[in-house]
Amino acid sequence: MSINWYKYASPASFYFLAGKMIPYFSIAAIALLIVGLYIGFFVAPTDFQQGEAYRIIFIHVPAAWMSMFLYVVMAFWAGVGLAFNTRLSSMMATAIAPTGAMFTFIALWTGAWWGKPMWGTWWVWDARLTSELILFFLYIGFMSLQAAIDDPRRADKAGAIIALVGVVNIPIIYFSVQWWNTLHQGASVSIAQSPKMATAMLAGMLVMALAAWMYSIAMILMRARTIILERERHTAWVAELKGMTR
Amino acid sequence: MLTWVIRRDLLLAMRRQADVLTTLFFFIIVVSLFPLGVGPEMNTLRIMAPGIVWVAALLASMLSLGRMFSNDYLDGTLEQILLSPTSLSLLVLGKMLSHWLITGVPLVLMAPVLGIQYDLPFSALVVLTLSLLLGTPILSLIGAIGAALTLGLRGGGVLVSLLVLPLYIPVLIFGAGAVEASTAGLGFEAHFSLLGAFLLASLVFAPWATAASLRISME
Numbered sequence: 422m423s424i425n426w427y428k429y430a431s432p433a434s435f436y437f438l439a440g441k442m443i444p445y446f447s448i449a450a451i452a453l454l455i456v457g458l459y460i461g462f463f464v465a466p467t468d469f470q471q472g473e474a475y476r477i478i479f480i481h482v483p484a485a486w487m488s489m490f491l492y493v494v495m496a497f498w499a500g501v502g503l504a505f506n507t508r509l510s511s512m513m514a515t516a517i518a519p520t521g522a523m524f525t526f527i528a529l530w531t532g533a534w535w536g537k538p539m540w541g542t543w544w545v546w547d548a549r550l551t552s553e554l555i556l557f558f559l560y561i562g563f564m565s566l567q568a569a570i571d572d573p574r575r576a577d578k579a580g581a582i583i584a585l586v587g588v589v590n591i592p593i594i595y596f597s598v599q600w601w602n603t604l605h606q607g608a609s610v611s612i613a614q615s616p617k618m619a620t621a622m623l624a625g626m627l628v629m630a631l632a633a634w635m636y637s638i639a640m641i642l643m644r645a646r647t648i649i650l651e652r653e654r655h656t657a658w659v660a661e662l663k664g665m666t667r
Numbered sequence: 668m669l670t671w672v673i674r675r676d677l678l679l680a681m682r683r684q685a686d687v688l689t690t691l692f693f694f695i696i697v698v699s700l701f702p703l704g705v706g707p708e709m710n711t712l713r714i715m716a717p718g719i720v721w722v723a724a725l726l727a728s729m730l731s732l733g734r735m736f737s738n739d740y741l742d743g744t745l746e747q748i749l750l751s752p753t754s755l756s757l758l759v760l761g762k763m764l765s766h767w768l769i770t771g772v773p774l775v776l777m778a779p780v781l782g783i784q785y786d787l788p789f790s791a792l793v794v795l796t797l798s799l800l801l802g803t804p805i806l807s808l809i810g811a812i813g814a815a816l817t818l819g820l821r822g823g824g825v826l827v828s829l830l831v832l833p834l835y836i837p838v839l840i841f842g843a844g845a846v847e848a849s850t851a852g853l854g855f856e857a858h859f860s861l862l863g864a865f866l867l868a869s870l871v872f873a874p875w876a877t878a879a880s881l882r883i884s885m886e
Contacts, residue, residue, distance in 0.1 A: 555833050555836060558829070558832075558833040559833055561829060562829045562830045562833065565826060565829055566816060566817070566826060566829075566830060569817070569820045569821065569822060569823075569826050570820060574886075575883055575884070575886060578883040579816045579880065579883055579884070582812070582816060582876060582879060582880050582883070583812075583813075583816060583830055585876075586812060586834065586876060587833075587834070589872075590833075590834050590837075593837050593865075594833070594836055594837055597836065597837040597840045597841065597861075598836070598840065600840075601840040601844060
């Protein structure tokens with residue numbers, strides 16, 4: 422069976438497809454979250470060095486992964502929207518940004534909570550922390566640029582350029598921050614986890630990462646649906662939809 | 668065409684010398700504020716000097732970005748530039764270079780004087796000036812993308828800082844890092860090589876991205 426992908430590039434048909442998919446992803450997210458938290462709190466053993474406080478990684482690491490991954494996905498869709506002039510791709514990019522920013526914030530916040538008992542400080546100017554903070558700034562810049570432009574088509578394209586410039590810059594910023602840190606001070610604290618991790622810990626983390634994926638997809642689809650409705654409110658199919666629900 | 672754009676922008680800047688001087692004095696004031704806030708302890712100030720001068724240069728260059736396109740946008744010149752058969756990237760490159768000549772070069776010339784206020788040794792002064800000479804063109808090049816994207820937007824000035832400052836970070840790190848490395852007795856050549864690489868990369872990509880941004884903003 423071949424799927425006609427172009428059909429779903431139209432906001433109208435994607436709207437209904439997304440509506441059908443959201444329940445599955447939401448249920449998967451909740452189920453995985455429950456399993457992941459159970460493993461994290463009850464199955465995974467207490468770390469002999471870090472005690473119970475290490476358990477924050479079950480939130481922290483998936484959030485950090487998602488924050489970086491979602492930025493690349495956002496830039497990808499924004500770039501597709503710019504290159505092929507497909508409205509839906511740009512709407513997806515706009516829908517991804519708040520979720521990505523939220524995960525970046527969670528990663529920073531939980532990192533601080535982990536840092537206080539482990540390092541004795543809420544914040545260190547470590548390479549990873551700093552680059553995650555810069556990633557947060559990039560998300561905020563993308564969202565505020567789109568928010569400042571009233572014309573949605575111009576907002577899409579302008580956002581795409583800044584997202585793409587950002588994605589080119591991320592490796593540069595990441596390495597410059599890393600070198601900056603090593604040039605200044607010797608190894609004080611390293612965020613690098615020991616690779617010898619208990620299987621239960623790893624399993625908990627992976628399940629939580631999957632939960633974060635499912636949550637992101639469900640959330641992004643929901644937001645994409647509202648963006649579609651808002652942008653297409655003058656079209657016939659939305660008017661029909663309104664008639665149906667009334 | 669490149670020289671035509673540069674000559675025109677320089678001429679316009681010379682007609683409004685106050686604008687050029689405002690940026691320069693902003694730079695001087697910001698650098699002078701730090702000893703008042705941190706305290707006049709010379710040993711602390713000497714360590715902080717490269718970072719302070721560089722951050723102030725970043726802010727001064729960023730604040731003057733608004734002027735790069737907005738006057739041409741308001742009087743319709745920009746529309747004519749977009750319509751002209753010459754490559755838009757080339758014309759934009761001219762505007763970037765003239766922005767650097769108007770705002771970047773005065774900062775570079777002023778930096779050694781400010782460095783003396785912070786009691787930097789002579790060798791550090793030379794490195795500081797050279798790092799600014801290499802780094803400030805990058806600020807104009809990258810900043811132009813932000814200036815083009817925020818053209819004619821409400822609150823464009825604040826927005827441009829959100830967009831551009833995160834992208835300035837590598838320049839800040841290696842610009843200030845070069846001075847610190849040289850005072851610490853390490854070589855500063857690696858920092859200069861990286862700054863040069865950034866300069867070349869942004870020289871290639873920034874005019875192109877800015878031209879695309881201008882077309883989006885002028886649609």
